Amino acid sequence: MSRLTRVLTAGLVLIATAGMTWAQPATVERPNILWITSEDNGPQLGCYGDTYADTPNIDALAARGQIYVNAWSNAPVCAPARTTIITGMYPTSLGGQHMRSAVRLPPGVLLYPQYFQQLGYFTCNNSKEDYNVIKPKGAWDISSAKAHWRKRAPGQPFFAVFNFTTTHESQIRKRPHKPVHAASQVKVPPYHPDLPEVRQDWAQYYDKLSEMDSEVGELLSQLKQDGLEDNTIILYYGDHGCGLPRGKRWLYQSGLLVPMIVVIPPRYAHLAGDGYQIGGRSQRLVSFVDLAPTMLSLVGVRPPEHMQGSAFLGKHAQPSRQYIYGFRDRMDERIDMSRSVRDERFAYIRNFFPQRPQGTYLNYMFQTPTTQKWKAEFDAGRLNPAQAFFWQPKPIEELYDLQADPYQINNLANNPEHAETLKRMQGALRDWMVSVCDSGLLPEGELHARAGDGAIYTMTHDGQKFPAAALFEAADLATRGGDDNWQRLLEKRAHPDAGVRFWAANGLLYRAVMDNDRPAAVNAARGMQIDPSPYVRCLVNETLARYGTPADRLPAIRGLMESAHADRQNLFVALLALNSLDWAKPTEAEIGPDLKGLATSDNRQDERYQSYLPRLVERLDSIIHP
Secondary structure, eight states, X not given: OOTTSOEEOSXXXXXXXXXXXXXXXXOEEOOEEEEEEESXXXXXXXXXXXXXXXXXHHHXXXXXXXXXXXXXXXXXXXXXXXXXXXXXXXXXXXXXXXXXXXXXXXXXXXXXXXXXXXXXXXXXXXXXXXXXXXXXXXXXXXXSTTOOGGGSOTTOOEEEEEEEOTTSHHHHSOSSXXXXXXXXXXXXXXXXXXXXXXXXXXHHHHHHHHHHHHHHHHHHHHHHHTTOGGGEEEEEEESXXXXXXXXXXXXXXXXXXXXXXXXXXXXXXXXXXXXXXXXXXXEEEEEGGGHXXXXXXXXXXXXXXXXXXXXXXXXXXXXXXXXXXXXXXXXXXXXXXEEEEEOSSEEEEEESOTTSOTTOOOTTGGGSHHHHHHHHHHHTTOOOHHHHGGGSOOOSEEEEETTTXXXXXXXXXXXXXXXXXXXXXXXHHHHHHHHTTOGGGSOHXXXXXXXXXXXXXXXXXXXXXXXXXXXXXHHHHTTOOSHHXXXXXXXXXXXXXXXHHHHHHHHHHHHHHTTSSHHHHHHHHXXXXXXXXXXXXXXXXXXXXXXXXXXXXXXXXXXXXXXXXXXXXXXXXXXXXXXXXHHHOOOHHHHGGGGGGOOOOOTTSOGGGTTHHHHHHHHHHHHHOO
């Protein structure tokens, strides 16, 4: 028996937990599993055909295994992406899609390392967690910067995760930096302006990729030194797209497409199933929600039914799926909601807050030189349409042919030739959102209020508390044009569900912003000023403050300021109110002395939420005192 594996004996080992039941034979040799992750990088690697990249260690790893060329991270930012991985579930179903958040797991649901602990594995994580779910005690045997497979018991199989932060967004903009890749050789994507600052950031990103590749090489050397190469399944992936703006945080391929490489040693080739080939390049659509089910399948275990992903390797591999999905919700202090779906050729994005530009000011993003210079060029009117797109209100819908337009510049949503494709993708997205009970259909604070002391997942799967189909209809209707849709939207203002009324208010705001019969939208908003929901009132007051009469503006500003006190309402109401105040651009005379007295923390909420209100207050103060 190898020192590197653990033999489970004692007849049949029966494990039954969280809906997952399986029987194991008397002697089972378990492969070790090593996950290597890198932060904020897409497939800009040599093995993916990028000739500017210098990544020999990852390239060599890919030669020993199989590349997945259509792997999505589901979320284009770390915390919700990692939540998808650790649960095998869509965070939109759990309520954990917002960046950052802390929600309860549903009863009986464990994190994937706990299932491997049940199988006798030593589980270690080095070292980032950043989950949006409240982690159960003992989820990892060790989770720290000192975690390593070398700390396991003799003969015990391991599941080890090593996360490299070298490529993180913060490192791309770190100065001073000694350049390696020549900025003059950068291929600037067409959505970015070709400026020295942009070239430097892109070149530095590639420098960091090379540094990360060296770290991967060192880790793989340790594995070989320990005699573990032949006993260990290796998975390498990036946690989402590049940390430059329009990559990380956005639902384009630049934000969702990631490198993913699987290496299964020959002695365990029988575990892989039909979907694996050494040196292969799989075209299969896979995403992070599939990772936990796939790992369980590779060790012969049927994934628990609550996992929403599909195993793409192993004994319990499922047929290739037609669609994979992405989501974008609150990004730090900025409230937004978009969803995406792609098939083998097309990608579709539905923006539910199209009035909010993609380039809405975000404190962390604006620390990057590319962001600052890009915005300055927009303000100066020096960008072409593809580059200016980022700073303008979003389209309601976006449809792209990924084969003809890999940078996703040419929106085909209004192209009659693609009407059938658009309709099909609309239906696929709607069906997915309703089937997983997408919690983004309610304001974040409303989710917590309706869930009470329970899990949001439990609440959203209660049709009385969360009428998913009705909420989707209202959210979709909010930004649709036409007289018939306008009348239906007006009727939603009196709906008994506050979530439906929230989308009605958002529809009025959208029409006012886009000047689609603005006087009628403003007049309809006046009728919602006394709505019992503070989330509805925030959007209504923003509409009146920005587009109403002078008589409307001051009461609306004061109403938003009242909602901005976290101690009088809650953190989530204050977050929405401050977002709306930012767009209303109040003066010091209108806002009075209240800004300095705002409560910017809410001790009823987890510490993960607490940095966002101070950022918005700082931003608002910069508007009032430029």
